Amino acid sequence: MSTDPETTPEATPPGTDPEASGAPSPREERAEADTEAGAGAEQEAETGAEAEPDADTGAEPEADADTGAEPEAGAETEGGADTGAEAGPEPEAGAEPEAGAETDTGAEAGAESEGGAGAGGLSEAQAELAAQRVERERIARRKAEREHPVDAGGKLSGRAADLLAAVRAVESGAKAPVPTFDEAPAAPRRAAAPAPPQPRPQAAPARTVGDVAAVRAVLARGGAPEALAGPAAEALGEGAAERLAEDPWLLLAVPGVRPTQADGFAQALLGPAAGPADARRGAALLDWLLARAAERGHTALEAPVLEKALAQYGVPDPAGTVEAAIGDGAVLVFHEPLGEPVAEDEEQPVRVLVGLEEHALAEESLADGLARLAATFTAPADWSAAASGPGAELVRAAAGAGLVTHSGGEAARAEPLALAAAARELGLRTVLAAHAPAPGAVTVADLLAGAEGPGRDADGRFELDLLVVLDAPQLDVGTAAALVESVPDGARLVLSGDPGVLGSAGPGRVFADVLAARAFPHVVSRTPDPGPIGELVSGIGIGELNQVDAPGKEVVIVPVRDAGEAVHRTVQLVADSVPRAFGVPAEAVQVVTPGHGGPAGTRALNAALKERLNPGPGRFRGFDPGDRVVHVPAPGRAVPARVVSADAEGLHLDAAGARIVVPQDRVESRVRHGWAVTAHQAVGSRWPAVVVVLPGDAAQTLSRDWVYTAFGRAERHLSVVHGVEQALAQAVAQVPPKPRTTRLTALLRTLAAAQQEQA
Structure with missing residues (x-):
């Protein structure tokens, strides 16, 4: 890694964020810590898999640590003088x-x-x-x-x-x-439970x-x-x-x-x-x-x-x-039973779980659907002619099973792509789906909505033979249940993703739970991520923040003293240094920061970047034509776009050639400026150059999966605006993803045991 050689300009005063004063009191933080300590505490010990972290929905303006139940101080709800x-x-x-x-x-x-x-x-x-x-x-x-x-x-x-x-x-x-x-x-409320196998249409507001x-x-x-x-x-x-x-x-x-x-x-x-x-x-x-x-x-x-x-x-x-x-x-x-089964005359330890019906039924529907796909698969196919090249092992696994999981880094995405290409050459009706827009793939959201992908048969299931899902860690239980229930009997499903990235914005840790169940064939990619950035990110994935050799300045560390200087240096990097040194235009440079609020959050950074790159009065609810934005049509989805125009109908956006109209009354809740985003919004996408901003006030929010995700968004160049001192190395080494309390692993193991007994 190298240090940016440019002289550090005078630091600008830290920006003021309207949410900065709304931090929880120490009393509230202690209460939340008590709750979080119990919620899912033994998750990793029980499943043996890496737990998924809490996710930013794209519309939630907070960057604080999450808790399972997040109670306020009990005194505030009890004090007679207050309430x-x-x-x-x-x-x-x-x-x-x-x-x-x-x-x-x-x-x-x-x-x-x-x-x-x-x-x-x-x-x-x-x-x-x-x-x-x-x-x-x-x-x-x-x-x-x-x-x-x-x-x-x-x-x-x-x-x-x-x-x-x-x-x-x-x-x-x-x-x-x-x-x-x-x-x-x-923050938006939880998503409605799916009604598989039919697609989930956007429900009209139930009001007059x-x-x-x-x-x-x-x-x-x-x-x-x-x-x-x-x-x-x-x-x-x-x-x-x-x-x-x-x-x-x-x-x-x-x-x-x-x-x-x-x-x-x-x-x-x-x-x-x-x-x-x-x-x-x-x-x-x-x-x-x-x-x-x-x-x-x-x-x-x-x-x-x-x-x-x-x-x-x-x-x-x-x-x-x-x-x-x-x-x-x-x-x-x-x-839910804990540990290994005990003798008949002994009492099995259990943990008592309480959940909302929609999530419980979605998890059970998902488990049933996964078991169905594995059970309805008949004879293995002869795909030996196609089993060559980078995805050969995955092709062989998919030829012999109805459900296969695949894990690896960014470079490993070539393997499911090779599988999809081979399957199409064999005449199979194949669909490749991803969390974010990607070349050759439909998005999972558009696939379920019927906007892209194949039609559905009389039973409401997709007319396909193979569905390959990229970015599987981003599937929440509701989306995964609807997706799996839409795959017909006898078809193949491949779930592929990087276990090290941030997890889904919604409830569940679907990919991690499926891996932990060990009930289906699993292929681990041996393809390493190349170059200094790949070496750095691979080390972070195992808890090591290594010094990498970057002769071409692929990785640059920019130390800063405070949040004001962090904002100033970020604007300088995006608008001048990176385009001049690497030939990457400013519109292809993405800024990633831990949260929306604070003096160096997305709001402050976007305000500074807009003033430099596309100044204007914000003629329509703070936006002007040419503004780079993020459209959040639903929790967990963040679609990069650019403002085209605005009229009485709403704000008109261009998202990679697709036109989107956001009604006036939903602009404030669904559209943000997008020069700077959070890692949760960036997951699933990559850019030629990325500037990761780590202001001093973000030290307590960093975790290994956040750093892994943020640093891994860069293809050619990564600049780290570094103001957290030793907290970065400590987060990588000592702060694993937060566990989530889920039931899917236990359900899959129960179903697998039942199938073995019947066999």
Whole structure:
């Protein structure tokens, strides 16, 4: 590696970001650390595979460390002076829950009464599968029988103005003016569960003008801003106004609303009746915690972790709240065996998991679909004539199995490409799909939507013989389930990807879980990534930050003292140094930084880069023709584009020749400037030159998979604007990806064991 020889100019003052003041307090951080420590802590030990990290959705404006449940300080939800909820004295942050909260008694009781035991004569694996089917049927019946919540009245409160100011602060990104409510990013809610095998169309908003007006009236009674009316009507669906009036804590279903805000809204409507022990509050908090966990990659949470989080929010009977939700069918409970099977006269250790139905069913559907493809494959094919060159081993594996996994670095992508080419030469209907736009491939999103790729048969499945999926680590459980269910019986599926990159933006760690199950043929590429950049990235993948020889300045380190200097040097590199030294135009240089906020986040960097590369007044919601942007049509997708024009219809974008029109009311939430992006937005794409910015305030957010992903986006040149000193080497050596709590590995092993017994 070399150091940029240019003299360091004077550092510009650090930029000011509206979210910089919204960092969690030390008390909140301790509470979140307690929750995260339990969520998925033994994941890696159990599966033996590298856990996937939490992901940036592309629309979430926070760069802080993620947690499984991320509770706020329990005192904030309990203090009577702040929320109006008379909950008694404050507990200390990070303190252990009240007696009974740490145990899984309530969750186990619900599970044992609902799960059922294996029928006589059945194996444990078969009994578990049968029990899950019975559980789903019972839940469906219980849901149909559920009654509406009782009407709790609509008493107003004098704290309405505080709620209004706090929620407006959330929307604007500024710090809340009162200590009652903390700031929350406007993160999208979890994606809806797929309905395989049909493609998942974009659902129209389930609201009418009358629905929104009715919800607006309820919000006004509680002092909430009118801007929440539309999102609340969409989130709550039919009868949203009546439901919200009866249960004010349903406001937590609206993206960006935090428990303290919902508590204040409930007090404004219900008055003194709005207490922390209200069953409706506990149910809404439970759903919110699981939804937040899903946004951070978990498909379920361990019952003790969930109960502890509820206790930190002042719920007096966490175990009872979880048990009630299980009994009502609002959540599902699972007993997952731990370790190796034990003798019949011994008790098998288990962990109790609680999850939302949509993610649980998606995971089960995915496991069933993968097992189906492996089982419906008939006779191996003779592809010996095509088994030559860089993808020979993968071609042979795909010829002999219905489901094959393949892993390797960037250079290894040539192997699945060679497989697809060979299969087409053999006359097979072959589709190559990738996470991001790639030459010769369709995107997974467009394939499922029917915008690209083959048609579907009468059963709703793709008309193909082989589906090769690149960037498999980016598949969340919902997308993977829809994709796998769309592959017909007898067809082949190949999942290929780099296990070292950042994981999916949605819940699950599909690729890592499939590898950990060891139930399907797996091909590990022996093709190394070339050059100094490849050598550097390969070392990072095994936890080593090596000094590499870069005679052509393929890797350059640019030390900086502070965030202001980092922004200045980044602009200098993109606009002048890299184009002059390597002949790479500025529009082909990509900046990658850890987060959106902060003085050297994407917002600050994009503002500086726009001023230098495409100055303008921001005539349409901050954008001008020629601006480089990122379009985020859905969580986890980031499509590079350029602004063409704007009119009454919306913002017109050009994405690699494809025209996109973003409606005016969705521009702020779906379009960002794109000279600088996060590593989560960059995954799946590569550029001739990349500038990775590591400001000093990013030291605590770095991890091995983040560094591996960011550095690996460069093809010819990598500049590292380095301001974290030893934190970079420490992150590579000591900070592995965050574990995610999932069930897919256990489900696949159970199905494999059942198939072996039947054979």
